[in-house]
Amino acid sequence: MNSFTEENYLKAIYKLMGQGDGKVSTNEIADAVNTAPASVTDMLKKLSDKKMIHYAKYKGVSLTVSGKKVALNIIRKHRLWELFLVTKLRFKWDEVHDLAEQLEHIQSEKLVQRLYQFLGKPKFDPHGDPIPDEKGNFFSQKTFLLSEIKDLHVVTITGVVDHHPSFLQYLVKSGLSLGKKIKVRETTDYDKSMNISISNSKVSVHISYDVAKNILVTL
Amino acid sequence: MNSFTEENYLKAIYKLMGQGDGKVSTNEIADAVNTAPASVTDMLKKLSDKKMIHYAKYKGVSLTVSGKKVALNIIRKHRLWELFLVTKLRFKWDEVHDLAEQLEHIQSEKLVQRLYQFLGKPKFDPHGDPIPDEKGNFFSQKTFLLSEIKDLHVVTITGVVDHHPSFLQYLVKSGLSLGKKIKVRETTDYDKSMNISISNSKVSVHISYDVAKNILVTL
DNA sequence: CCATTTTTTTAGATAAGTCTAAATTTAATG
DNA sequence: CATTAAATTTAGACTTATCTAAAAAAATGG
Numbered sequence: 001m002n003s004f005t006e007e008n009y010l011k012a013i014y015k016l017m018g019q020g021d022g023k024v025s026t027n028e029i030a031d032a033v034n035t036a037p038a039s040v041t042d043m044l045k046k047l048s049d050k051k052m053i054h055y056a057k058y059k060g061v062s063l064t065v066s067g068k069k070v071a072l073n074i075i076r077k078h079r080l081w082e083l084f085l086v087t088k089l090r091f092k093w094d095e096v097h098d099l100a101e102q103l104e105h106i107q108s109e110k111l112v113q114r115l116y117q118f119l120g121k122p123k124f125d126p127h128g129d130p131i132p133d134e135k136g137n138f139f140s141q142k143t144f145l146l147s148e149i150k151d152l153h154v155v156t157i158t159g160v161v162d163h164h165p166s167f168l169q170y171l172v173k174s175g176l177s178l179g180k181k182i183k184v185r186e187t188t189d190y191d192k193s194m195n196i197s198i199s200n201s202k203v204s205v206h207i208s209y210d211v212a213k214n215i216l217v218t219l
Numbered sequence: 220m221n222s223f224t225e226e227n228y229l230k231a232i233y234k235l236m237g238q239g240d241g242k243v244s245t246n247e248i249a250d251a252v253n254t255a256p257a258s259v260t261d262m263l264k265k266l267s268d269k270k271m272i273h274y275a276k277y278k279g280v281s282l283t284v285s286g287k288k289v290a291l292n293i294i295r296k297h298r299l300w301e302l303f304l305v306t307k308l309r310f311k312w313d314e315v316h317d318l319a320e321q322l323e324h325i326q327s328e329k330l331v332q333r334l335y336q337f338l339g340k341p342k343f344d345p346h347g348d349p350i351p352d353e354k355g356n357f358f359s360q361k362t363f364l365l366s367e368i369k370d371l372h373v374v375t376i377t378g379v380v381d382h383h384p385s386f387l388q389y390l391v392k393s394g395l396s397l398g399k400k401i402k403v404r405e406t407t408d409y410d411k412s413m414n415i416s417i418s419n420s421k422v423s424v425h426i427s428y429d430v431a432k433n434i435l436v437t438l
Numbered sequence: 439c440c441a442t443t444t445t446t447t448t449a450g451a452t453a454a455g456t457c458t459a460a461a462t463t464t465a466a467t468g
Numbered sequence: 469c470a471t472t473a474a475a476t477t478t479a480g481a482c483t484t485a486t487c488t489a490a491a492a493a494a495a496t497g498g
Binding site: 262 | 488489
C-alpha cells in the first residue's frame, strides 16, 4: 500500500512526464508537491526502493509501469469524484478540485467501480479531462490551444489547461463553458488577443492571449 | 484542525462515555483505538492541550464541549457516508463500516451539507443509528434489547449493538432486517434463547441469547 | 492497612515526512 | 576549459504517532 504522500508524488511525476517518457527533475517535483528539494530526494529514494520510479542520482526520474498504474488510478479517482461532486451534489466546476484531492486517496476498488457505474461510466470529468478506465486507458482527443486557431474557424471548447478556480470562474462569467461552439472572428496581431463569437447567441467576447492559450478546443 | 488520529481518539472517547458524562480510562481508549496505553497517554496530553478533553493524570478523561462537537461531527459524517454507500451505491449494510471510517475524515462542511441534502435530510443510518444534525442534535428513540422483551410481545427491530459484518450478515440470513416487526413466541429459561416469529411471513427463527442481546427494538 | 496486582505514566527509541544548511554534482558561460 | 551558477544530494534535526520496558500511582483483598 502507498501513503497519501507517495500517491501525491506519483501523481505529480505522472503529470510532469506528460505524453513522452522524458525524465522529470527534482526541482520540478518539489515545485509541484510544494516541498523542499531535499525532501523530494528522500522520497525519490523511497519510491525507487518500491520500484515505482526509475531513479539515478542527479539524472531525474520517470515512472515504472507500476508507478504509472498507481498514478492513473489516483487520477481516475480524482476525476470520478469531481464529476460526482458536480453532477450529483451540485458543486460548481471551479469548487471541486481541492475536495477531490482528498477523496482521491480513499482506498476501495469496489467504491471506485460503484461510483463509475453510478455516474454512468463517464469518459470525461467536469473540466473536459478524460477519466482513465480500470486498466488505465482513456480517450485522448486531438485538441488544440484556442490561441493557435486561425481567424474565421469554428471550434468547440473541450477543456482547459489552467485549472485554477479564478480562471474557471472567469470563463463561466464570459459564457465560455465546455461544449460551447465558438468562432474566432479576429486576432489582433499586436497582442494576439482574440475576438470570438459564441454560436447561437450573437454574443462576442474579447479574450487575451493568456486566456486563449489556456483553452482547449477541437475542430 | 485535527489530524485523522486525533479525530479517531475523540470519536472513541465519545462512544465510551455513552449517555452519561462519566470518565473514560486510558486502557479502555487503548483498546478502542487499538494502540498501546502509553501511546494513549501521549495523545491525551495533546488533546488536553487543545482543550478537547478534561484530563487529570490517573483520573480518566471526558470530552469538553468542543471535543464533543468534533466527535459528533465525525459521527455525523460517518453515518451520512454509510447511508450514501447503501442507498446510492448499492453497498450492503455489512460492507460499509470500514469505508465510512475513511470517508468520515474528509474535510468540507459544504460537502457534508450537500450530502445531507442529497440523501433527503435523513435521520438514521443503515444500521438504525441516528445521524446528528449540523448542531450535533439527534433523535434518541427509547430502545430495548430484544433479550429483555417478554414472551408474546410484538416489537420492531430498529438497530444493532454489534456492528461487525459477520453479525449483520447473520441477521440478513435470518430475515432480521431493520424495520421488521417480530413477536417473541417463547423464551427458553435454560439458555435464554428465543423463538421469534416475523410478522407477515409465518417464518419463525430461533436465536441465541448472544444474538438477542445485540438487537435493538422498540415497542 | 499493608502487600500485591492492575492501571497509568514516564523514558527512551523508531519510522515517516518534513526542514535548513552544507557539500557535491552538473550545467552554463565567458 | 576553467570558473561560476544552478540543481541535487547529504547531514543533521524536528514533529507526529507509535512502541517496549520500567517506574509510579491507584485499586484490591486478605
